[in-house]
Amino acid sequence: MAKQVAIVAVAQNAGAESKDNFYDQAYAVTKEVLDKAGMTRDDIGTVISASSDVFHGGISCANSYYWETTGAFLKNASRQDGESLFALFYGAMRIMTGHYDTALVIGLCKGSENPSNDTCTLMYADPFYQRGVGLTETMAAALQMRLYMERYGVTEEQCAKVAVKNLGNGLRNPYAHKKGRYTVDDILGSERLIDPLTALQVAPKSEGMVALILASAKKAKEVADKPVWIKGFGSSLDNYYVGDRDLLNGQLKNAADRAYKMAGITDPEKKIDVAEITEPYAFQELMWYEGLGFCKEGEGGRLMDSGFTGMNGRIPVNPSGGVLANNPYVSRGLQRVVEAVLQIRGEAGEKQVPKTVKTALAHGTHGYAGQCHAVAILGR
């Protein structure tokens, strides 16, 4: 995808529990992103929001409630549910129609107020079969982790290293909710909630209002010194029933290949400079390395051991701390985009990776054990 749509401004709020209400948080982040772009509400052509109803917010038709906080009054606006990265894709597509010069994309989530992730994800389950067995995203992940370790000989220690890395990276991220200097033993010694998963290998439940302004090529040149271009995006969906799926051969490869193709990338392990990916469970980051083509199937653990994905590695993965450090469940995919944009612009602060970032990857996933994957490629 040639330079057609750029991200010209980004904003996010902190992940830890706050006393601000949802409505005011959403207004604040919208106002911040407009101010950063030097725009007013009147400069925004269309609005796409990513949010989820009742379970993740306690209100139905939640967009009717929050539209005015996004500046959508009198505008063309629509809401997307599920993986929030799709809101970015839809915003880009609207600009590509030629009807809009700008789009505001916003993900809204105030996780601290809602039932636990397990309660919400139990409700993904069909009410007849899987829900009756108590299937949650965490149970699906634990089953997937067992399969992954046993198939490839990936060790618990290798999985725990993801949490060590990401919670450690979170220390440099002022927005991160959960952070700390941990050892592999600390991770493995944390409460064994659902063996093989331990508590520190499971993402928290965070707050996260995340806003971006997209602009057409013409508009981007007018308003942005450092536009970040959307180079490609792709997604893929697997079957629904967990038992129907090969949990070790999921849809990330498909999603990534579609994004790479659009971006003209044939050798991602050489072309991607930094990646922000969605790893609600530590071991999944290793699996996603494989799906993204950073290493071969079954070699995610060894890639982790090699330091390839550390801050000083060839492809730093989750310099922000990722989802283990900050998990605004609904908006986490868009948050990965914000972090990728900051890296490309060299504005990631203490978490800036020590290399030139020309091309960055953002990934989101939704559904049991990665039923849906979405990938965006961004660049200068």
Add this chain to the structure above:
Amino acid sequence: MEAKEYKTIKTEIRLPYELAYGATWTRFFEGLKNKTIYGTKCTKCGRILVPARSFCPRCFVDADQWVEVSQVGTLIAWCYTNYKYFGMPTEPPFIGSLIRLNGTDVNFLHLMGGFDLNNFDEVKKIIKSGMKVEAVWSDDRKGHIMDIKYFRPL
């Protein structure tokens, strides 16, 4: 829940639903009442799907050839769940499992049991991926997925 140091409203949403099983799952769950596990065969790829399905999601054709499937299978994956959560199928600890019933082509999600689950170190000695397992039925069957109490090691 502890009171927060700032003003909050505690609210709860109770929403009653009455959801139809539909023809295929009515027959499957009625089967469980009679200690029978039904699958259906896809007329195109030939896979036997369990629980029974009205269509094959891959081939997108009807899967309307009914088969009674084996109650014996192989343990594919398991997790030892040791915390309480809303909607848990039974008091913890319990073992969420994927089981490949003999002759079928997908995994069946259920629980493992039939031995003392309280000591995880002991559990680890008993339960192994790849082991043969068999369905154990509840005496009080209601046409529910938990009419199968659990699968026990063979």
